[in-house]
Amino acid sequence: MGEHEQSAVRGQRTALSPSHAAESARPPGHGIAAVDVFCGIGGLSFGLSAAGVDVVAGIDVDGSCRFPFEANMAGARFVERDICDVTAEELSDLWPEGATRLLAGCAPCQPFSSYRKGVSPSSDQRWVLLRELGRLVEETQPEFVTTENVPRIQGKAVFEDFVEMLKGLGYSLDSHVCRCTDYGLAQNRRRLVLVASRLGRAKVPEGDQRDRPAATVRQAIGGLPPIEAGDTHEADPVHRSRGLSALNRKRMAASEPGGTWHDWPEELRAPCHRRPSGAAFKNVYARMRWDRPSPTITTYFHNFGAGRFGHPEQDRTISLREAAILQGFPDDYRFAPDGEVAPLTTLGRHIGNAVPPPLGEAVGRAFLNSFAEVST
Template sequence: MSKSKNKLKAVDFFCGGGGMSYGMKKAGIKVLAGIDNDSNCEETYKANIKGAEFINADVFDLKEQELQETLKLEQNDDNLLLIGCSPCQFWSIINTDKEKSKKSANLLIEFERFVKYFNPGYVVVENVPGVLRRKKESGLEDFINWLEENNYKVHFKVHNTSDYKVPQNRKRFTLVANRVTDVEIEPVLGRGKKLTVRDAIGEHNGFPKLHAGNKDPENRNTVAGLEPICIERMQYIKKDGGSRFDFAHIPRLQLDCFIGRDSSFRDTFGRLWWDRPSSTITTKFYAVSNGRFTHPEEDRALSLGEGAALQSFPKDYKFHGTSIANIARLIGNAVPPEYARRIGLALKKNHINKLNTT
């Protein structure tokens, strides 16, 4: 059989702006399509994941046979990889509106429906650690049981992406299921020292000095604006890892919500350290009040491009959106492409080994 017939091909459910798809492509896996119910993802996905189809659909409404016909998929295909990185607000430890995010609680169960129908050679799931802590409620326990009962070798664990050459501390639940061999597949670990903020951003990496409120038609150097009092607060925060405690002794600068509550939200207004991995890049990384998202030296929040770089997106990745918040959501929700690539490399190695022994 030809090599092209044996090439791994993937369908990326809940694809967002394409972080997982991009990493899989870099690993040499053909991405057939990305599926997402958010049409705001489409322009970004299409601009970067060349050759893949974008399917704007709600997984609750999408039927297995419909997807099969659209992409000409086969059941029981050893070369097929189904990926499900569903939005995870409901299971996140970050304060979110649980009522608003209730629909996301059942997305894993909907994804499982497609896995059962297609019985692919490989399955990948990436999500917040909360799905593992509450694996009964999230549907994860039943899903893993089904996979194991149907001859899949299943790896599932919480990994920190900083161990996989992503310059960011980001703990994520990762499941890799394989029914092609009896090997438990794990992402390929990074060698050497962990990457840090210094390895990803700064003038030496092509990121210019910027000011709060900078606009960039290409979006890369766009920075959220700041009120004058916030800019003044910035000037008191020590370079390279300072925090809101550096201005807490000045009554007019201290925030009312932190008076007598120094132990709460300690990272708010915090600067990143140059020589450590960044804190987790969330969908709100563009705002200094939402975590440790202040530039290590400059008096501003991270630019959109800097947040993307800390997520391991390449500099030429194009993000499209109608606002800073819209684009930051695409970046913060993404699977770091380098982490995805390392999952893909492990899958590809396993598949090649299988082909070489048959």
């Protein structure tokens, strides 16, 4: 984008000690080098890098993440690999000799998502990915470890086992449910963050915006140019929204910011809305409000019927770029090569799954502060 075009789609980027280090922990002094397992399109890596951590590699089984990761993480290597196949030796080879090692691994959270009520985590084999992360921690014992997931994973055996494993290896650790508005996001996203250290006391960082009013949807995306449902802005191929059926266009037009489908004329309501059970689902087929943070950006934010993802005033769902900004990605983050348009559902999934970069930046700063304490 040119300078004028960038300003037209301007977003926001918001910008540890009682325990003893284990004998095998390498001495500090060479900086922190991170390998990001389940790196996706690089949300966590970008945040860690912004804090000053040297992200040397990202590992993900989904090859469609390669371009955005490498394009925005200059010098970092993308490894397309299933974590279950990664050996300790291969992982260790990614860290530079003499560096203090950080292993970051935010396992996919869908098995524990509130959007999957009624599905037992034990029936979804993706929960084993956290155990695989634990295996790599046990086998390589990096100086720092961090992971992020949905709050509902607390109390689950897979998470408790991970915590006990870290304690058994001598890590100091801390975990906390973080509100992303405290870190500058205009999004009501809550995530469980765990940090662990073998070089001092670990502590989840508090957000530097926690004592201020939360950022709003208007502040985040109010300056982006208008587009129609199903259209793409000519200056930014990521400022693109999903099309609407004729019925959903009428529903969108009848929706009020912050309202529900109760605002619609009776003829626009779906059969499920007329059943007693439908009364509880008021946050679907709904618009965001300008003066509030957005709801949690999920992998289905481009679907009007999947949540409160309607634009506050334009008759469409939020665009890919708007969702990315609400997730804390800078407005110039590259998601696809120049001249190419990433598939809407693929990029939507990547954006919804991403760790918000401002949260990753706060975690990175916490590790660097801890590192500085033990280096002096």
